[in-house]
Amino acid sequence: MDWISPRALNRLGMLNMNRRNVDYIARYNERSAFPLVDNKLKTKLVVAEYGVKTPKLLQVVRQQHEISHFKEMAEDLAGFAIKPAKGSGGKGITVITGRDGDDYIKASGARVDSPFLQRHLTNILAGLYSLAGTPDVAIVESLVESVPSLAKYSHQGVPDIRIIVFQGYPVMAMLRLATTASDGKANLHQGAVGVGLDIGTGRSLNAVQFNRPIKLHPDTGLALENIQIEAWDEMLEMAARCYEATELGYIGVDLVVDATQGPLLLELNARPGLAIQMANGRGLLPRLRTIEAIRRxxxxxxxxxxxxxxxxxxx
Structure with a gap:
């Protein structure tokens, strides 16, 4: 469909932040379940019991003395990702995509050495990136390699798919593409591109950057129409299973399509943002109300x- 202005979206049922917080997050999400989705390590362990795949866990660093083991573990690895377990918005995530001698190559192409990564692990343990600034745990995961059909659209970062799940039903989805502005991260607030996806088919609808409509990716120059997400049925089912795993009624499910392993869960979000509506050119409220009206x-x-x-x- 053609681009719809924010004013028109209001008339079509745009969900605003106050209503999201009161009518959906507060009403459908038990606060006792928040620590589960706010901790990537806990999320990985729980969703595995429900058949939801995640990137392979290579190491967990809980104490300062364990950092020395990281160097040994990573010695023969060409790529991996370091993440704070309680980080948010992509903060503190370092992705290594290759090696050159003793140097590690980041997704941006920058070179870093082993002492740099060990200092980064120290900062994670100190809580520099955690939600409340409290001490944290670092997790090291295998490198996700996006399917080429999606990777070509993103700039220096793995494209991911955000799906809003309400009462176990996938209700809206978007593809997030990294840009120079977003520093290789799929974060819309930092300048990533959001591409609305048809729930029925996994095909692209509209595309936005900084909430403004665009037709081409600002870095790759590729047209953002006619994108098709592979394994769409499987991705929606994985997202729906996260409802049983967390018992949270309103969540954001972030997935990737790995070139060899297929759909993988990256993380869950108990307070998903609302920019997904702009990317789709339609509001969430009608869909949420449709689910609320289901009698059986x-x-x-x-x-x-x-x-x-x-x-x-x-x-």
């Missing part, structure tokens, strides 16, 4: 994702 909810993740595909497909 679907029991299985497969049935819920199938219902969503049929009900929220773009016409």
């Amino acid at each position: 909810p679907h029991f299985s993740p497969q049935d819920r994702s199938r219902f969503a595909m049929e009900t929220f497909a773009s016409l």
